[in-house]
Amino acid sequence: xxxxxxxxxxxxxxxxxxxxxxxxxxxxxxxxxxxxxxxxxxxxxxxxxxxxxxxxxxxxxxxxxxxxxxxxxxxxxxxxxxxxxxxxxxxxxxxxxxxxxxxxxxxxxxxxxxxxxxxxxxxxxxxxxxxxxxxxxxxxxxxxxxxxxxxxxxxxxxxxxxxxxxxxxxxxxxxxxxxxxxxxxxxxxxxxxxxxxxxxxxxxxxxxxxxxxxxxxxxxxxxxxxxxxxxxxxxxxxxxxxxxxxxxxxxxxxxxxxxxxxxxxxxxxxxxxxxxxxxxxxxxxxxxxxxxxxxxxxxxxxxxxxxxxxxxxxxxxxxxxxxxxxxxxxxxxxxxxxxxxxxxxxxxxxxxxxxxxxxxxxxxxxxxxxxxxxxxxxxxxxxxxxxxxxxxxxxxxxxxxxxxxxxxxxxxxxxxxxxxxxxxx
Amino acid sequence: xxxxxxxxxxxxxxxxxxxxxxxxxxxxxxxxxxxxxxxxxxxxxxxxxxxxxxxxxxxxxxxxxxxxxxxxxxxxxxxxxxxxxxxxxxxxxxxxxxxxxxxxxxxxxxxxxxxxxxxx
Numbered sequence: 001x002x003x004x005x006x007x008x009x010x011x012x013x014x015x016x017x018x019x020x021x022x023x024x025x026x027x028x029x030x031x032x033x034x035x036x037x038x039x040x041x042x043x044x045x046x047x048x049x050x051x052x053x054x055x056x057x058x059x060x061x062x063x064x065x066x067x068x069x070x071x072x073x074x075x076x077x078x079x080x081x082x083x084x085x086x087x088x089x090x091x092x093x094x095x096x097x098x099x100x101x102x103x104x105x106x107x108x109x110x111x112x113x114x115x116x117x118x119x120x121x122x123x124x125x126x127x128x129x130x131x132x133x134x135x136x137x138x139x140x141x142x143x144x145x146x147x148x149x150x151x152x153x154x155x156x157x158x159x160x161x162x163x164x165x166x167x168x169x170x171x172x173x174x175x176x177x178x179x180x181x182x183x184x185x186x187x188x189x190x191x192x193x194x195x196x197x198x199x200x201x202x203x204x205x206x207x208x209x210x211x212x213x214x215x216x217x218x219x220x221x222x223x224x225x226x227x228x229x230x231x232x233x234x235x236x237x238x239x240x241x242x243x244x245x246x247x248x249x250x251x252x253x254x255x256x257x258x259x260x261x262x263x264x265x266x267x268x269x270x271x272x273x274x275x276x277x278x279x280x281x282x283x284x285x286x287x288x289x290x291x292x293x294x295x296x297x298x299x300x301x302x303x304x305x306x307x308x309x310x311x312x313x314x315x316x317x318x319x320x321x322x323x324x325x326x327x328x329x330x331x332x333x334x335x336x337x338x339x340x341x342x343x344x345x346x347x348x349x350x351x352x353x354x355x356x357x358x359x360x361x362x363x364x365x366x367x368x369x370x371x372x373x374x375x376x377x378x379x380x381x382x383x384x385x386x387x388x389x390x391x392x393x394x395x396x397x398x399x400x401x402x403x404x405x406x407x408x409x410x411x412x413x414x415x416x417x418x419x420x421x422x423x424x425x
Numbered sequence: 426x427x428x429x430x431x432x433x434x435x436x437x438x439x440x441x442x443x444x445x446x447x448x449x450x451x452x453x454x455x456x457x458x459x460x461x462x463x464x465x466x467x468x469x470x471x472x473x474x475x476x477x478x479x480x481x482x483x484x485x486x487x488x489x490x491x492x493x494x495x496x497x498x499x500x501x502x503x504x505x506x507x508x509x510x511x512x513x514x515x516x517x518x519x520x521x522x523x524x525x526x527x528x529x530x531x532x533x534x535x536x537x538x539x540x541x542x543x544x545x
Contacts, residue, residue, distance in 0.1 A: 353538050
C-alpha cells in the first residue's frame with residue numbers, strides 16, 4: 001500500500017499516445033493462440049527456433065578463473081552442456097558426453113578442473129575438449145584419440161553473456177543474430193556481478209506465457225495490486241502502467257516501464273518503511289552509486305529519458321530477458337520443457353551485503369520478488385488451462401502488448417524460414 | 426529449548442515464543458513459513474517483532490555479518506522473517522497473494538548472504 005504525494009501540475013507525467021505497434025510495422029488484428037497449445041508447433045519451435053538461434057545460457061562470471069567450468073541441462077535440446085574456461089582463458093562449450101560409450105562426463109554443476117574424467121571407465125578430457133587419457137588403450141582397435149574429443153558447441157560472448165548455438169556450423173554469427181540490438185545495447189555497465197538472488201519455477205504452462213507476462217505492464221495494476229502497482233502505476237497519472245516506450249530492434253525488443261517517482265511506503269507499512277531505500281521509483285531495489293548514473297545515461301536505457309522511469313525490459317529472441325533498473329539488472333531464462341511445461345530461472349544481481357540494515361533490505365527485496373513471481377506463475381497455469389479448453393482461437397492485444405505481437409511475428413518467421421538469413425530479414 | 430534456557434539475547438524474552446516457527450536458516454524456508462501460517466499468527470509475530478525491531482537491529486549491529494553468537498543470530502533471523510510477515514500484513518492482508526496456489530512451483534534457490542540459502 002502506498003501513499004501518493006501531490007505534485008504541481010507542471011511536472012505531471014505525460015503519456016505518449018503514439019502507437020508502438022504501428023511504429024514497429026506490426027498488424028493490429030487478433031493473433032492465433034495455437035503456438036501456445038499445439039504440441040506440433042512446439043516441435044517446430046524446438047527444431048527451427050531453439051536449434052538455430054543463439055541462446056544465452058549464462059555469464060562469464062560463472063567461470064571466475066582459468067579451469068573453471070559449469071554444466072547446464074538444456075532440455076529443449078535434450079542435452080547436457082559443459083562450458084569451460086581453458087588455460088588460454090578461452091571460453092568453450094561442449095556436449096557433456098563421453099566419446100567411449102556416451103555417458104555424461106561431468107556430474108557437478110560447477111567447479112575448477114583442467115582434466116575432466118568420465119567415471120564410467122575413467123576416460124580423461126582436457127577442458128579444451130581433447131581426449132588425453134584412455135585406460136588400457138592397447139586393447140582398443142585402431143583408436144584415434146585425436147578424433148575422440150568432446151563434441152564442441154558453437155559458443156560466443158557478448159557483453160559478458162555466453163551464447164550457444166546448436167548448429168554444428170551456425171548459419172549466422174552471434175553479432176548477426178543480435179543485429180541492431182547488439183550495437184544499440186553495447187557498452188552498458190554491468191555491476192553487482194558477484195551476488196545473486198535466484199528464483200526458479202517449474203510449472204504447467206507454455207514458455208511464452210511467462211515471457212509474455214514480463215513483456216507488458218498492462219497487467220501490473222490488476223494482477224500485482226499490492227506487490228508492484230504502487231511503484232509501477234499511478235492512480236491519476238498512469239493508471240494502466242502504459243510503457244514510456246516500446247520498440248522492436250530487429251528480432252529483439254524492449255519496453256521502458258513507468259515508475260511512480262513519488263512512491264514512498266505508506267506510514268502503516270512499518271517494515272517496508274524501515275528497510276526501504278528511496279530511488280527513482282523502482283520498488284525493486286535501488287543503488288545510488290555512480291554505476292546507476294552511468295546506466296541511466298546510456299542512450300539505449302530509458303531512451304526517452306523520462307523522469308518517471310523505473311526499468312527497461314529487453315527481450316532477446318527467443319527466450320532471454322536482460323532487465324535494467326537503477327538498482328542494477330536481472331535476467332530471465334524461459335526454458336521450454338514441453339508445449340505446456342516451462343522451467344524459469346530469474347537471476348537478480350545484487351550488491352554484496354554491507355550491513356545488518358542492508359541485509360534486511362535485501363530480504364524484503366527477495367520476498368517481494370518471490371511474491372511477484374508467485375502471482376505470475378499461478379496466473380500462467382490458469383491461462384494455459386483457458387487456452388487448452390479451445391474456447392478461443394485468438395487473443396486480442398492492445399498497444400502496450402506490442403512486444404507479444406512482435407514475439408509471435410518473429411517466431412512465425414523462424415518457424416517458416418528454411419534459412420536463418422531469411423528469418424532475420 | 427525450554428523456558429529455563431532462553432535462546433535469545435537478554436532483553437528479548439517476549440520474542441522467545443516465535444523462535445521455533447520463525448527463526449529459520451534460508452530465505453525460502455521463511456517464505457514457506459509465512460505462506461502456510463494462519464493470518465492471526467502472522468499478525469501476532471509481526472506486531473511483536475516490529476515493536477522491538479529497532480532495538481534488535483542495534484543489538485545485531487554489534488557483530489560482523491556471518492559471525493554472530495548463536496543467540497544473536499536467532500534474533501537476526503527473526504528480523505529477516507519480519508520482512509516475510511510484512512508481505513502478508515502490509516501488502517496482501519492475507520498470508521500470500523490472492524488466488525495463488527500452495528504448495529507453489531516457485532522456489533528461492535539462492536538468497537542474499539548470510540542466511541539466504543543456496544550455494545554460499
